[in-house]
Amino acid sequence: MKDRIGRLEWAAIAAVMGREFANFRTFWKSTTFTSVLEPAVYLLAFGLGLGATLVDDVGGIPYVEFVGTGIVATAVIFSSALPAMFGTFVKHRFQRTYDAILAAPVDVEELVTGEMLWIGIRAGFFGCFPLIVTMFFGLDPVATMLLVPLYAFVTALGFAAFGITMAATVSKIDQFNYVTTLFITPLFLVAGTFFPISELPEGFQVAAQFNPLYQLVQLVRNACFGLEAVDLLRFTGLVVFSVVMWRLAVSRMEKRLID
Numbered sequence: 001m002k003d004r005i006g007r008l009e010w011a012a013i014a015a016v017m018g019r020e021f022a023n024f025r026t027f028w029k030s031t032t033f034t035s036v037l038e039p040a041v042y043l044l045a046f047g048l049g050l051g052a053t054l055v056d057d058v059g060g061i062p063y064v065e066f067v068g069t070g071i072v073a074t075a076v077i078f079s080s081a082l083p084a085m086f087g088t089f090v091k092h093r094f095q096r097t098y099d100a101i102l103a104a105p106v107d108v109e110e111l112v113t114g115e116m117l118w119i120g121i122r123a124g125f126f127g128c129f130p131l132i133v134t135m136f137f138g139l140d141p142v143a144t145m146l147l148v149p150l151y152a153f154v155t156a157l158g159f160a161a162f163g164i165t166m167a168a169t170v171s172k173i174d175q176f177n178y179v180t181t182l183f184i185t186p187l188f189l190v191a192g193t194f195f196p197i198s199e200l201p202e203g204f205q206v207a208a209q210f211n212p213l214y215q216l217v218q219l220v221r222n223a224c225f226g227l228e229a230v231d232l233l234r235f236t237g238l239v240v241f242s243v244v245m246w247r248l249a250v251s252r253m254e255k256r257l258i259d
Contacts, residue, residue: 008113012106016114019101024122032126035079039071039130043137046194058196061225068134070193072127072152072220073213080123080156081184084163085176088115092167098257108254112164116246119160120153127152131224144223151223154238155216161245168252192217212241 024031046067055063091097101111128149135141166179190197190204191213197205208214215234222228 008110009105012104012110013114013117015104016101016106016111017118020115020118035075035126035129036133038078039068039075039133042071042074043068043130043133048137061221062138064137065134065139065224066221067194068130068137068139069221069224070191070217071130071134072148073155073191073216074188074193075130076123076127076152076156076216077159077184077188077213079126080119081159081163082180084115084119084160085167085179086173088164088167089170089173089176092256093173102257108257109250112161112250112253113246115164116157116160116249119163120157123156123160124149124153127156131220139224142224144227147223148220151216151219151235151238154235154242155212158212158238158242158245161242161249164249165245165252168249168256187211187213190214212238 043064046063048064057063058066098111102108131139131145131148162183166176170176170179190200190208191211192208193213197208197214200208215237219231219234219238222231
């Protein structure tokens with residue numbers, strides 16, 4: 001490891017991201033297809049299905065638009081946490097990619113940062129697709145929607161770091177089932193995507209305030225239907241979440257790759 005620990009070289013980070021981009025070019029069509037199709041399926045199943053039979057609107061928002069704006073968070077976590085977990089584990093354990101990268105003038109901090117930034121950019125892009133699909137179901141475009149890619153990017157950074165941390169922690173790839181069941185699924189379900197958390201017991205409502213996905217859902221909805229003063233605090237919380245997870249990911253990967 002270089003003796004300049006803690007000092008990032010952006011050329012090294014760009015090299016890590018460039019490798020990921022070159023690899024992504026080989027399978028971008030299938031990934032993009034899935035990212036567009038999934039929100040459409042959710043909107044048809046929940047937004048139009050429940051919206052046409054059981055729920056007309058939530059807080060004055062048509063249910064299909066309520067779900068469509070909430071699915072942004074779903075797209076973000078599934079395009080950041082899961083690829084980070086499985087991708088990191090495979091590249092480290094099976095392909096030995098990280099051993100080759102660290103043989104170059106790249107340290108673990110730069111490696112993790114490059115991986116996070118690439119996943120964050122990709123997830124931030126895919127996170128916009130649900131809004132685009134929802135526009136075909138009646139969502140009116142507004143200028144403040146331009147904040148959504150930023151919100152999605154910052155949140156994706158945190159969950160990418162979470163995925164890298166988990167990959168550096170588990171000993172077998174099938175242990176990701178525990179991570180998905182104990183962390184990702186609860187965060188996904190208690191994010192206010194399909195129903196307002198005000199309908200949940202008070203304890204769950206309090207817990208939801210610490211859920212980054214819930215904060216993302218609120219930010220996206222406010223960007224679509226009207227900004228609020230608390231949005232700055234929500235966004236700051238997401239930034240703190242991402243920074244903390246970044247440092248944790250670097251620490252765990254250093255222990256796994258170096259120690």
